[in-house]
Amino acid sequence: MQLFPCPFCGLREETEFHFAAEAGKARPEPAGQVSDDGWAKYLYFQDSPKGRSREIWVHLACGEFFVMTRDTVTHEVTGSEALSGRSR
Amino acid sequence: MIRRYSAWALLREGLRDHRGWQEAWRKAEPAARYDAVVIGGGGHGLATAYYLAKNHGITRVAVLEKGWIGGGNTGRNTTVVRSNYFFPESVALYDFALRLYEGLSRELNYNIMLSQRGMLIIAHSDMEMEIAARIVNAMRLSGADAELLGADEARARVPLLNDGPEARFPVHGGIWQGRAGVARHDAVAWGYARAASGLGVDIVENCEITDFLVEDGSCVGVATTRGTIRADTVGLAVAGHSSVLAAKAGFQLPVHAYALQAFVSEPVKPMLDTVVLSLGTGTYVSQSDKGELVIGGGLDRVPSYGQRGNPPMQEQVLSGLLEMLPAVGQLKLMRHWAGIVDVVPDSSPLLGPSPLPGLYLNCGWGTGGFKAIPAGGWLLAHLMATGEHHDISRPFDLDRFATGRLIDEAAGAGIAH
Numbered sequence: 053m054q055l056f057p058c059p060f061c062g063l064r065e066e067t068e069f070h071f072a073a074e075a076g077k078a079r080p081e082p083a084g085q086v087s088d089d090g091w092a093k094y095l096y097f098q099d100s101p102k103g104r105s106r107e108i109w110v111h112l113a114c115g116e117f118f119v120m121t122r123d124t125v126t127h128e129v130t131g132s133e134a135l136s137g138r139s140r
Numbered sequence: 141m142i143r144r145y146s147a148w149a150l151l152r153e154g155l156r157d158h159r160g161w162q163e164a165w166r167k168a169e170p171a172a173r174y175d176a177v178v179i180g181g182g183g184h185g186l187a188t189a190y191y192l193a194k195n196h197g198i199t200r201v202a203v204l205e206k207g208w209i210g211g212g213n214t215g216r217n218t219t220v221v222r223s224n225y226f227f228p229e230s231v232a233l234y235d236f237a238l239r240l241y242e243g244l245s246r247e248l249n250y251n252i253m254l255s256q257r258g259m260l261i262i263a264h265s266d267m268e269m270e271i272a273a274r275i276v277n278a279m280r281l282s283g284a285d286a287e288l289l290g291a292d293e294a295r296a297r298v299p300l301l302n303d304g305p306e307a308r309f310p311v312h313g314g315i316w317q318g319r320a321g322v323a324r325h326d327a328v329a330w331g332y333a334r335a336a337s338g339l340g341v342d343i344v345e346n347c348e349i350t351d352f353l354v355e356d357g358s359c360v361g362v363a364t365t366r367g368t369i370r371a372d373t374v375g376l377a378v379a380g381h382s383s384v385l386a387a388k389a390g391f392q393l394p395v396h397a398y399a400l401q402a403f404v405s406e407p408v409k410p411m412l413d414t415v416v417l418s419l420g421t422g423t424y425v426s427q428s429d430k431g432e433l434v435i436g437g438g439l440d441r442v443p444s445y446g447q448r449g450n451p452p453m454q455e456q457v458l459s460g461l462l463e464m465l466p467a468v469g470q471l472k473l474m475r476h477w478a479g480i481v482d483v484v485p486d487s488s489p490l491l492g493p494s495p496l497p498g499l500y501l502n503c504g505w506g507t508g509g510f511k512a513i514p515a516g517g518w519l520l521a522h523l524m525a526t527g528e529h530h531d532i533s534r535p536f537d538l539d540r541f542a543t544g545r546l547i548d549e550a551a552g553a554g555i556a557h
Contacts, residue, residue, distance in 0.1 A: 053451050054442075067452050071443055092541040096394035096485050100383035102445045124397065125445045 057132040058111040059118045068113045074098045075106040075119050108135075142338040144249050164334040168342035170366050174202045176524050177362060177371035179349055179385065180378040181205025182214040183325075183510065184502050186332035186343070187517020188375055188524070190248075193339035195518070196525035201341045202371075203333075204364060206348040210329030213380055216447075216479030217510040218402050218436040220415050220426065222259050222320035223284045226275055226552030229535040230488060231282035233515055236532055238284075238319060240514030250331030252323045253429070259320035259415040260289070260297050262464075264309040268419055272315045278552075279317070287316040298416050300465050308463055309420030320415060322426055322434075328513055352389045352496065359389070359498035373524040375500045377516070380480035381445075382490075382503035391495040393503070394485055394541055399440040399478040400507050401449035401457065405471040407431030412465075421460025433468060435461055439483065439507065449478040481507055486546035491519055492529060492537035500524050501538070 055063040080086040080094050105124045110117045121131035143149065143162060153160050176192055178185045181203045192198045203209075221241050223234035245251050263272045272288060279286035294314045295303060303311045333343055344366065353361040353370065361370035378385055386393045407430050417424035423437045437457030440450050454476070462469050482504045484490060489512065490504035502520040505512055519533040529537065540546055 066442065066450075071441070088542040088544075092394075093392070096541045097392040098383075098394075098396070099387060099392060100395050100397050100443070101387075102381070102384050102397070105443070107443070124443055127442065127444065127446060127450075 054127060056109070056120065056129060058114065058116065059132050059134045060116050061111060061114050064111065064113065068111060070110050070112055072108040072110055072117060074100075075108050104130075142334065164330055165337035165343055168202070168344050170202060170204070170344045170347060170364065170369055171342065172368070173361075173370040174342070175200040175371065176373045176375070177201070177369055178203045178375045178377060178520075179362065180212075180376065181209035181329075181333075181343060181345065182212050182377065182379070183210065183328050183332065183513035184379070184516040184520065185375070185377040186329055186336055187513050188377055188502065188520040189341045189343075190332045190336040190339070191518045191521035192525060193336060193341055195521060198525055199340035201336075202369065203336070203341060203343045204347045204349065204362065204369070205343070205345045208345050209333055209343060210326055213479040213481065213509055214325055214329045214513075216402065216477055217325055218424070218426070218434050219322040219325045219510065220259070220320070220424070221254070221323055221511040222317055222415075223511075224259065224261065224275065224279060224286065224315060224317045224320065225549055226278050227547050227549065228278075228282045229547050230549055230552070231279055231284050232532050233489075233536070234512060235282070235284045236518070237512045237515035240518065241323060242319075244328070244331070244514060248331040248335045250327060250334055252327045252331055254321060254323040255429075256319050256321035257414050257426070258297070258316060258318045259417065260294060261315040262294060262301065262309070262416065262418045262420070263312050263314050264418070264420045265312055269312050272313065276315055285317060285319050287318070289314050289316045297414055298412065300411065300467050301416070302464055302466050309418055322415065322428075325510055328510075332517070349385060349388065352499065354390075354496065357497060359496050373500070374498060375502060375520050375524045376494065377502040377520060379482050379503050379505050379509050382482050382501075386494070389494065389496045389499060393482075393490065394538075395482045395490075395504055396443050397445050397480050398442075398483050399444045399446060399449060400481045401437070401440065401453055401476065401478045403435040403454075403457065403473050404428075404475040405433040405435070405468070406474050408433075408471065411467070416464070418460065418464050421463050423457050423460030423464060425461060425465070432474065433471065439481070440478070445480055447478055447480055449476060481505070481509070486540075486548040487550040488547040489516070489536050490538055491516070491533040492523065492539075494538070
């Protein structure tokens with residue numbers, strides 16, 4: 053069982069966490085002017101990188117979303133930080 | 141010219157110490173240009189090359205494989221073939237594949253050991269029986285075979301199922317597809333490779349794609365570790381690494397990569413003559429010809445390109461197995477592995493032109509690519525040869541994410557890939 057670091061609760065078992073999305077997506081604005089392709093890209097498309105990946109996870113126990121940086125091949129976690137409140 | 145396999149050939153070779161067998165396929169050196177290049181030497185890629193030659197007369201074809209043929213997900217699945225899906229588009233696709241599988245040993249002159257031993261999906265409550273009836277009705281309306289079994293019929297198919305008073309998931313009945321079954325996965329890759337090679341296709345192993353050649357906005361070939369190869373049309377059949385190749389071609393896909401695990405037990409005497417899946421545990425199991433139990437379940441929870449399984453899902457799948465079939469509790473596992481699968485939001489594949497003109501996609505099969513190999517190859521070959529969709533592949537175009545016409549089998553058939 054791998055341990056993941058929650059920025060609020062520290063190291064906890066991986067089963068307490070849920071992958072949400074890749075980090076770095078910004079919701080397109082203004083909504084009324086976004087094309088169908090623009091929405092599709094925002095909602096469904098991503099890099100799915102092999103290697104270093106910045107991802108949004110939620111720690112189900114405390115309910116907080118945060119950014120985890122990990123390697124998708126080795127599963128090594130190199131960073132865990134609270135969301136800033138802005139997408140970036 | 142390849143010599144046909146036959147009972148007579150087996151007898152002849154048996155009498156002369158098996159010295160007359162040929163190599164099943166030619167190991168080719170890559171040429172500088174082809175009419176068509178297929179990236180990925182798994183089942184889908186090899187089938188694509190075969191149908192390009194067979195259906196469309198395009199024989200100047202290369203299959204480029206990073207490792208060895210059939211060494212990716214084609215060699216890592218649990219060999220189940222079936223077409224028990226909910227939406228008509230899905231049944232059209234997967235039942236087409238199953239029909240091609242039914243004639244494949246004869247078509248390829250290669251025994252893929254298809255065993256249509258049927259598949260039972262167990263329902264554990266009256267509500268699940270209603271869902272089961274809905275799926276059975278949908279399958280029959282779409283032209284696939286399906287039967288709704290009552291509790292006694294389901295128990296008769298698999299007498300070992302845990303249905304005592306202590307059972308967490310009692311047997312209320314289930315969905316039966318008699319034409320479902322298993323096939324030898326390696327033989328599917330090797331059979332298509334041999335037949336394609338016999339029609340003139342070059343199969344090039346140890347040849348990794350490093351980049352795509354783009355001229356005037358169109359794909360005109362690939363750069364590889366074995367040199368530059370130009371082609372009029374390029375097909376991508378690299379499930380598990382689709383996003384990695386898409387990044388090289390300059391576009392994104394609606395795909396996440398996840399590991400999917402499988403397990404094989406030590407061999408035992410015949411005890412299970414069908415494929416059985418429990419809706420409650422998500423675990424499914426069949427028994428191989430060698431007597432091993434072949435066990436699978438859901439995806440790992442963490443996006444991954446590491447071709448190995450992780451303990452939380454191991455525990456879930458194996459505890460599910462013990463819940464379903466308590467009799468196997470003392471069996472040892474012999475092997476355990478994982479493959480990397482493309483997971484698409486609506487659990488349906490991606491078939492069609494890519495955003496880069498001249499490059500066509502066959503990916504996104506999630507946990508269920510093996511069963512679709514003949515159809516995936518047939519349809520990608522059609523796309524590459526004609527530049528147009530086949531009627532069966534049209535609904536699976538990338539454009540469904542913009543139009544909203546998703547084919548959500550996770551909601552429809554409860555298939556979680």
